[in-house]
Amino acid sequence: MSTERYNAPEREPHWQAVWAERDVFKASDDFTRPKCYVLEMFPYPSGRIHMGHVRNYSMGDVYARYKRAKGFNVLHPMGWDSFGMPAENAAITQGIPPATSTYGHIDVMRRQLKTLGLALNWDREFATSDVDYYRHQQKLFCDLFEKGLAYRKSSKVNWDPVDMTVLANEQVIDGRGWRSGALVEQRELTQWFFKITHYAEDLLAALETLENWPEKVRLMQANWIGRSEGALLRFAFVERGTLSVDHLECYSTRPDTLYGASFMALAADHPLTRELAEGQPELAAFIEECARLGTSAADIETAEKKGFDLGLTVAHPFIEGKTLPVYAANFVLMGYGTGAIFGCPAHDQRDLDFARKYGLEVTSVVAPFDSPDTAVPIEDVAYVDDGVLVNSGPMSGLKKNEAIRKAIEVLAEQTTPSGVPIARSQTQYRLRDWGISRQRYWGCPIPIIHCDDCGPVRVPDADLPVRLPDDATFDKPGNPLDRHPAWKQVPCPACGKAARRETDTMDTFVDSSWYFARFTAPHAETPTQADAANYWLPVDQYIGGIEHAILHLLYARFFTRAMSDTGHLEDLSEPFAALFTQGMVNHETYKGLEGDIAGQWIAPDEIRLEGEGAARQATHIASGTPIAIGAVEKMSKSKRNTVDPDDIIGSYGADVARWYMLSDSPPERDVQWTEAGVQGAGRYNQRLWRLINEAATVMADADAAMPDTFGEHALALRKATHKALNSVSRNIEDLRFNVAVAQLYEVTNALAEAVGRRDDGMAWALRESSTMLVQMTGLMMPHLGEECWQRLGYNTLLADQPWPQVDQALLVDDTITIAVQVNGKRRDELQIAKDAAEADVKAAALALDGVQRALEGKTVRKVIVVPQRIVNVVV
Numbered sequence: 001m002s003t004e005r006y007n008a009p010e011r012e013p014h015w016q017a018v019w020a021e022r023d024v025f026k027a028s029d030d031f032t033r034p035k036c037y038v039l040e041m042f043p044y045p046s047g048r049i050h051m052g053h054v055r056n057y058s059m060g061d062v063y064a065r066y067k068r069a070k071g072f073n074v075l076h077p078m079g080w081d082s083f084g085m086p087a088e089n090a091a092i093t094q095g096i097p098p099a100t101s102t103y104g105h106i107d108v109m110r111r112q113l114k115t116l117g118l119a120l121n122w123d124r125e126f127a128t129s130d131v132d133y134y135r136h137q138q139k140l141f142c143d144l145f146e147k148g149l150a151y152r153k154s155s156k157v158n159w160d161p162v163d164m165t166v167l168a169n170e171q172v173i174d175g176r177g178w179r180s181g182a183l184v185e186q187r188e189l190t191q192w193f194f195k196i197t198h199y200a201e202d203l204l205a206a207l208e209t210l211e212n213w214p215e216k217v218r219l220m221q222a223n224w225i226g227r228s229e230g231a232l233l234r235f236a237f238v239e240r241g242t243l244s245v246d247h248l249e250c251y252s253t254r255p256d257t258l259y260g261a262s263f264m265a266l267a268a269d270h271p272l273t274r275e276l277a278e279g280q281p282e283l284a285a286f287i288e289e290c291a292r293l294g295t296s297a298a299d300i301e302t303a304e305k306k307g308f309d310l311g312l313t314v315a316h317p318f319i320e321g322k323t324l325p326v327y328a329a330n331f332v333l334m335g336y337g338t339g340a341i342f343g344c345p346a347h348d349q350r351d352l353d354f355a356r357k358y359g360l361e362v363t364s365v366v367a368p369f370d371s372p373d374t375a376v377p378i379e380d381v382a383y384v385d386d387g388v389l390v391n392s393g394p395m396s397g398l399k400k401n402e403a404i405r406k407a408i409e410v411l412a413e414q415t416t417p418s419g420v421p422i423a424r425s426q427t428q429y430r431l432r433d434w435g436i437s438r439q440r441y442w443g444c445p446i447p448i449i450h451c452d453d454c455g456p457v458r459v460p461d462a463d464l465p466v467r468l469p470d471d472a473t474f475d476k477p478g479n480p481l482d483r484h485p486a487w488k489q490v491p492c493p494a495c496g497k498a499a500r501r502e503t504d505t506m507d508t509f510v511d512s513s514w515y516f517a518r519f520t521a522p523h524a525e526t527p528t529q530a531d532a533a534n535y536w537l538p539v540d541q542y543i544g545g546i547e548h549a550i551l552h553l554l555y556a557r558f559f560t561r562a563m564s565d566t567g568h569l570e571d572l573s574e575p576f577a578a579l580f581t582q583g584m585v586n587h588e589t590y591k592g593l594e595g596d597i598a599g600q601w602i603a604p605d606e607i608r609l610e611g612e613g614a615a616r617q618a619t620h621i622a623s624g625t626p627i628a629i630g631a632v633e634k635m636s637k638s639k640r641n642t643v644d645p646d647d648i649i650g651s652y653g654a655d656v657a658r659w660y661m662l663s664d665s666p667p668e669r670d671v672q673w674t675e676a677g678v679q680g681a682g683r684y685n686q687r688l689w690r691l692i693n694e695a696a697t698v699m700a701d702a703d704a705a706m707p708d709t710f711g712e713h714a715l716a717l718r719k720a721t722h723k724a725l726n727s728v729s730r731n732i733e734d735l736r737f738n739v740a741v742a743q744l745y746e747v748t749n750a751l752a753e754a755v756g757r758r759d760d761g762m763a764w765a766l767r768e769s770s771t772m773l774v775q776m777t778g779l780m781m782p783h784l785g786e787e788c789w790q791r792l793g794y795n796t797l798l799a800d801q802p803w804p805q806v807d808q809a810l811l812v813d814d815t816i817t818i819a820v821q822v823n824g825k826r827r828d829e830l831q832i833a834k835d836a837a838e839a840d841v842k843a844a845a846l847a848l849d850g851v852q853r854a855l856e857g858k859t860v861r862k863v864i865v866v867p868q869r870i871v872n873v874v875v
Helices: 008-022 051-069 085-094 098-115 131-146 196-209 215-225 255-260 271-277 281-291 297-302 349-358 400-411 530-536 551-565 645-651 654-663 675-696 712-733 737-754 762-777 782-791 838-846 849-855
Strands: 035-040 073-075 150-160 165-167 185-194 227-239 247-252 263-267 307-315 323-329 340-343 423-429 448-451 455-458 489-491 498-501 541-545 579-582 585-592 607-610 617-620 626-634 815-822 825-833 862-866 870-874
Touching (some): 008 645, 051 073, 051 645, 051 654, 051 712, 085 098, 098 645, 131 455, 196 227, 196 551, 215 551, 227 255, 227 323, 227 400, 263 271, 263 307, 263 349, 271 281, 281 323, 340 349, 645 654, 654 737, 675 737, 675 762, 675 782, 712 737, 712 762, 815 838, 825 838, 825 849, 838 849, 838 870
Antiparallel strands (some): 150 165, 150 185, 227 307, 227 423, 307 323, 448 455, 448 498, 585 626, 607 617, 617 626, 862 870
């Protein structure tokens, strides 16, 4: 019997080489087989993988291996989301071409991922910065352009003056660029957009069909799309100064609260505000101040509410003779509705803050349901709950929805001085078209040529790809493409006159919005290949972080629809049939307390931990000074609380890292990395190796016939194994890996207990149990699985074995466990034959130690038996 320790760092590369040599995990081109497409969100090549990658890709790998064993044709590809600002910033600061740093990082991360033993289709690998990939992306853009789904317009954007590029709202943190930290400016730029709003209603309605998506993700997307039913309202000007228009339009979801209106507010960049600012320096200055405020919802909510009285008034549509002053305000945005609102301070907190600041009227027009005749008094907090309308003319006494309909009905019968109805019903969406222009080099060039005579002209298919120039320079701020001496100078494809290339590149979210489709035929001469796309799509199981719940997933859903409408996909609307969002990997943080390291973050491998609980202490290894043990937080380079997967793999092996990531907590929750945890995973790794070696010496031969009968202990082992197999299968299907691991521990214990027993059929049962245990654990620890499979005497690869079959007869229990109560309080439990007579159940229950202690000589009045469920002793 072999008693040597299993040497994972030595043996794991061997099995990785065997899998690669035999091309074990290559997806088949046989499109008649049942398929399973498993995909984890592909990584940005930042330089090295981290433990979050280990967790994410281990989950997908277990699922892919399981589906392969179940007979599915599995597609499990890997690629690189490789365009983006970090590589370009490296080019600026280090003098390294973006391609050099990017592909250098890919080489490192590919090597690291391969050491994890992932069952990936490496033959389908690509990076989004590969010319062959972005060539097809440019073709998609051209087709969207011809379909009217890609267009150009002027819009207000977040401009980072240091990175010299447009930022999405989500990339503006506390008014600063997410990477540069520079104060963001608001600028008016001509940008390229994708018309995602064309699909707004479909994107919203289809969320109901995504039953295998987390509910929180569907809710986040629904809120982002933001469908609302309301009214377009027109307020006639009473005092309009030099303005030529006779009314002001605004959109509102609550026209029923108009009796509480006390002011109107326009966005700082509303056309009327800008028109008035031409002769008012003070207003122009106010507009500039507003431009420095971010455009995200968080920026608007937290900023001090400020306004500028425009000297205009409008007529209140319901109250004759009443007028409302018109302000420009910093909390109103042009991006939603018409860029104008009516303020109802009693029932909107922003409006209330504004009204209190400028001494405006606050009129409550909603009463709570329990006091329907009394308006809610308002102090510093607006009343935003539902209720009954009061002090509201024809809407008084109505609930919200009835009152909204009534308000629109009444106002629709009135007109402005120019004869336009004052109100009409309107559906509005929060969703805005997707601005994809980025003023950077390291991205997919937008395939458009600007001609003074012809306007924007798409690059002909024959001239694709539009390649990035290799000789771009990064010694000056701004977009290198814009200042390149020759690259942008080209003839117009339509008229032949001198013209200019578009120098903006695409938002990198575009790259990741269709990569899942390219994986189905990554070497095709067209963006997709119909038979492959029809077979493989949609992705059966998509895995990734919750941080991508809105933008990436929404953009991918848009792109799928757009590609169907342009003929690149056939009637496919949803890209991902099932979605799983895994939790993050956390670690304690550590800070120096003394000397040169005081206040500095300290890495885990630089400290020594001693003691337990409250007595636990940390010491800096190099200096011997004390270290403060801080909060458990997401692993990050900035706080230096990361663990390098290479260190773990070098010490324990990849299987241990995988097992720990899968076993420690539910996969949707965060996991805390601890040294004790990884050591525990390492101990199980060695225990399983020893156990299989021990069992191999006493088990039956692989070709031995199944005995006719099994002794008590052999039968118990078989039952434990088949129950575990049944449960593990179900939990892997549901991605409940930690529960599956717990069941594998149980069958491991059962096997260890059985190895020393010699009753009838035990040798055969030991082989069956050992084989099944290796197959189950081999999904999570594939290298050790192959080693154990070989030790069991098989000359095949474990990776090629079909999933074992559950014997349903062994799932049926002959005994059951029944809770026993005394006067309704649980005191013990009873294990008894399933078909035991009631008298035997009563007698056995009364004999239990826990019941005897509870009785303490008391008289038993009766014993109630609920068959196969509970026994209650009444005294």
